[in-house]
Amino acid sequence: xxxILALIPWFLGMGYLVWxxxxxxxxxxxxxxxxxxxxxxxxxxxxxxxxxxxxxxYANLPKEARDPSLKKALLALEEExxxxxxxxxxxxxxxxxxxxxxxxxxxxxxSSLGLKTFSGDPEESFWRHTRLIERxxxxxxxxxxxxxxxxxxxxxxxxxxEVALIEIPKLAEILGRIRGLGSGYxxxxxxxxxxxxxxxxx
Numbered sequence: 001x002x003x004i005l006a007l008i009p010w011f012l013g014m015g016y017l018v019w020x021x022x023x024x025x026x027x028x029x030x031x032x033x034x035x036x037x038x039x040x041x042x043x044x045x046x047x048x049x050x051x052x053x054x055x056x057x058y059a060n061l062p063k064e065a066r067d068p069s070l071k072k073a074l075l076a077l078e079e080e081x082x083x084x085x086x087x088x089x090x091x092x093x094x095x096x097x098x099x100x101x102x103x104x105x106x107x108x109x110x111s112s113l114g115l116k117t118f119s120g121d122p123e124e125s126f127w128r129h130t131r132l133i134e135r136x137x138x139x140x141x142x143x144x145x146x147x148x149x150x151x152x153x154x155x156x157x158x159x160x161x162e163v164a165l166i167e168i169p170k171l172a173e174i175l176g177r178i179r180g181l182g183s184g185y186x187x188x189x190x191x192x193x194x195x196x197x198x199x200x201x202x
Contacts, residue, residue, distance in 0.1 A: 035147075035149070036091075037088075037091060037092065037143055037147070038140060038143055038144070038165065040084055040087055040088040040091065041088070041136060041139060041140045041143065042140065042169070043084050044081065044084050044085065044088065044106075044136055045133055045136045045137065045140070045169060045172075045173075047077055047080055047081045047084060048081070048110070048129055048132055048133050048136070049129075049133060049172070049173070049176040049180070050077055051074065051077045051078065051081065051110075051113075051129065052125070052126055052129035052130065052133070052176070052180050053176065053179055053180030053183060053184075054070065054073060054074055054077065055074060055113070055115070055118075055122070055125055055126075055129075056122050056125065056126045056180050056181070056183065056184035057070070057180075057183045057184050057187050058070045058071070058074060058115075059122035059125065059184075060122050060184040060185070060187040060188040061187045061188075071115065074115045075115060078110075078111075078114050078115065081107075081110060082107070085103055085106070085107045085110075088103055089103050089104070099139070102135075102139060106132055106135060106136065109128070109132055110132060113125055113128055113129060113132075122184060126180060126181070126184070130177065133173055133176075134173075137169055137170065137173065140165055140169065141165060141166055144161055144165045144166075149161035149165065150162060174202055177202055178199060178202050181195070181198070181199060181202075182199065185199075
């Protein structure tokens with residue numbers, strides 16, 4: 001009986017500690033879950049950027065100058081995008097059906113831009129890829145807000161989240177556009193004044 005009574009203050013102390021720490025633990029768990037989810041979004045953006053640039057280069061080359069390894073690389077990127085989209089859908093399946101529909105829509109839009117399915121102009125392909133990337137950037141930012149990464153009480157965490165999830169991906173996207181357009185124009189062998197202005201603006 002005395003041993004049980006001696007343990008009561010310990011239990012009360014532990015209970016008080018858990019009660020005080022629980023909100024912080026919940027915030028931390030939510031942020032960790034958010035960072036786990038953001039990886040696949042960033043991977044999809046990266047795959048889209050690589051496919052966009054490679055396709056623009058491939059489509060602007062004369063048919064006789066097209067290297068078979070470029071075609072093989074494009075098809076490999078398309079398969080990897082499909083696998084990554086599947087992983088992301090599995091991850092968010094239990095949480096939000098609205099986001100599942102978004103990812104399914106992105107996947108359908110991307111499949112229409114595949115090497116075997118797209119037959120339009122290289123410029124059209126480039127800007128349709130770009131719109132998909134912009135949609136994914138918005139989804140990434142929404143995910144950060146949803147998991148409280150931009151409202152953390154610690155200003156250091158908030159700043160790092162904003163830089164990592166908003167500013168760096170935007171900068172990488174601008175660099176990707178410059179690299180993709182520049183490679184395509186070089187492959188084509190000519191650049192008109194409007195295209196030059198576009199590159200300079202970027």
